[in-house]
Amino acid sequence: MTNLRDFIGAVREAGWLVEINKQIDPYLEMAPVIAALDGRPVLFNDVAGSEFRVLSGQCSDRRYFALALDCAVEELVFRMADAYSSPSDPRLVNRDEVPCQEVVMTTPDLRRLPFLTHYPDDAGPYATAAIAVVNDPDSGPNVSFHRLLRLDATHLAARIVERRGTDTALKKTPDDLPVAICIGLPLHVLLAASMAPPPGVDELAIANALAPTPVVQCLTNDLRVPAEAEFVLEGRITHRTVAEGPFVDLTETWDIVRQQPVIEIDCITHRRDAIYHALLPGQLEHKLLMGMPREPSIFAAVNEVCRCRNVSITPGGASWLHAVVQIDKQHADDGHKAAEAAFRGHGSLKHVVVVDDDIDLYDPNEIEWAIATRFQADRDLLVWENQPSSSLDPSATHIPGQKSRSAKMGLDATIPWDQPDSCTRLHEFVRVPFPKADVSAYL
Ligand SMILES: Cc1cc2nc3c(=O)[nH]c(=O)nc-3n(C[C@H](O)[C@H](O)[C@H](O)COP(=O)(O)O)c2cc1C
Missing domain, CATH: 3.40.1670.10 (UbiD C-terminal domain-like)
Structure with a gap:
């Protein structure tokens, strides 16, 4: 399945999708509802303060990955291992063909996106299912997840784990590092983005080996992003830092507050009627996306x-x-x-x-x-x-x-x-x- 909307159609048909039409607030109200439905994909059709719908939980069961990749649950590890070892370069498509650039926000405003505040003591509203595409000056494109704290209309603080792809690229770049943040992606792209291949292997080529993943060039920089993304936030990772956190992470405990880089957003594009993906930290969707992509590398080492x-x-x-x-x-x-x-x-x-x-x-x-x-x-x-x-x-x-x-x-x-x-x-x-x-x- 090459895009999120086909997947939503398939889970609706399978009877797995929960649809909520009552208006709900992303500030503290939505997270407990998602948590209560952990393991099910949930689509919120009326979100207070935002014109966009919210989807959560689409990665919260191995069955949903099997559906998206058209294979049995037991075969997932082998599908991931094959794609990991045989990446294939994605097709570059023209701007006029692509869903992710259907709408360009005239003035970029992150406050229009329904970032969730999960707990009263959180540092603020967070994007949790955002993947960041950057270019490493030596090894080329790198894609990885980063939780993003919204600071204001055009600024985010990103948690960037040290010595991984994004951190390495930022440390090699004396100026701001161009970044494209994508939200609302098909499951195979999320899976590939969670992998940690050796430098020089593009996660989007791994995604493309799992299922077709056409890419398009951004409007304000040279980065290439999945054409089927629901939202793309184009900007720059600066060397300026702010306190990031408190935030409850994977282990369902408070993560340490650290000084982390600030991202400046220059341009926001999205699909018409875009669907925002909210992933609840520490719940099944987060867990599966973190762990499952490590199964093929453990398999290879044990084998x-x-x-x-x-x-x-x-x-x-x-x-x-x-x-x-x-x-x-x-x-x-x-x-x-x-x-x-x-x-x-x-x-x-x-x-x-x-x-x-x-x-x-x-x-x-x-x-x-x-x-x-x-x-x-x-x-x-x-x-x-x-x-x-x-x-x-x-x-x-x-x-x-x-x-x-x-x-x-x-x-x-x-x-x-x-x-x-x-x-x-x-x-x-x-x-x-x-x-x-x-x-x-x-x-
Ligand atoms: C849901 C999810 C959230 C994640 N959040 C972060 C994060 O906030 N910061 C971070 O550096 N890595 C985060 N990761 C892990 C990175 O995506 C992971 O380290 C990446 O696979 C490393 O790849 P790289 O070495 O190619 O950059 C997250 C992973 C998942 C699946």
């Missing part, structure tokens, strides 16, 4: 040391800090090796559980059952002290200007092998099912 079957980054671990790795065990030490390799595939990972392929890696009870019946802490627990870790983990050690640090843990919950190349006690570890009974015969 280098043993046969990896699948990977799941789990919502209970804020979809960032915990993963389950499913392997087809061939050697006694495969589980240990897989745990070690998983951390190479995702630097922010904190805990990993390795399971055999009879365990459903999307079912927390099955994972716990594998730990309960197959794992011995003195044999299967791996601990690494004082490792580079996620800035989002409140229990890690955070020193300003330095990479956060924490301990890491791997649990090998695969069936223990008593022989180097086999397990002679397999029957002791395999679940014994009941035959299927026809209950209706007894009622």
Whole structure:
């Protein structure tokens, strides 16, 4: 599906879309409603103080990605891995053909967009589903998400994580860094924007390998943006900083207030009747978009040391800090090796559980059952002290200007092998099912 509107049509037809026609305020009223409907796509048709509709939750279930990419849920990791390893350059289209430039705001005014204020103690209204396109002077285009605090009609403060694509490009550019911020995108573009490919690989080429992603040149700079975006905010990331936050982030806890760059907006374009995407921090949509794109890189790293079957980054671990790795065990030490390799595939990972392929890696009870019946802490627990870790983990050690640090843990919950190349006690570890009974015969 190449644009958001086709996707809305498809979820409406599937009976998954919740439509709310009663007027609702983006200031503190909308966020709790989205949270109460977590896991469902919600379209707000009447937004107080804004002429634009708001969509949320379109990425809050793996089923919606499977629908958008026309594949089964279990195949998503392989679709992402294929696109990651074989990006294809998007087609450049003419300005007169493109939806995202149908309307040019005569005077750019960010206050017309329905940025949500989530909590009374938030620093202000935030855009949370915004992807920023910049050009790195050495490696070319880079796309990544940045939460954006609205300061006034033409200024934003952006949270830009250190040493990642946008930060690196900004540090190399003595003047303002041109930026194009896109909001309201099809799911495959959001997925690609969440990936962290090596420098020189354009996330929009990964998106284009997932589904056609035509691009168009911006009106006030040379950057290219997805032609199907609902909104494009063209501007410049300055070297001026302001306090950014407080803001509740992925782990549903208050993030640290930091000095962050100010963005100046020069031009706003949008589709006719544009739909604004609001993503609720810490809820399922945020979690899936953060975690799912890291599954292919964990898969690739584990597959280098043993046969990896699948990977799941789990919502209970804020979809960032915990993963389950499913392997087809061939050697006694495969589980240990897989745990070690998983951390190479995702630097922010904190805990990993390795399971055999009879365990459903999307079912927390099955994972716990594998730990309960197959794992011995003195044999299967791996601990690494004082490792580079996620800035989002409140229990890690955070020193300003330095990479956060924490301990890491791997649990090998695969069936223990008593022989180097086999397990002679397999029957002791395999679940014994009941035959299927026809209950209706007894009622
Ligand atoms: C919903 C969502 C919100 C995010 N918010 C931010 C953010 O505010 N700041 C940031 O630097 N990264 C944020 N990220 C992570 C970046 O998109 C991620 O670091 C990016 O994949 C790094 O890619 P890069 O190294 O190519 O820049 C967010 C990711 C998602 C999925």
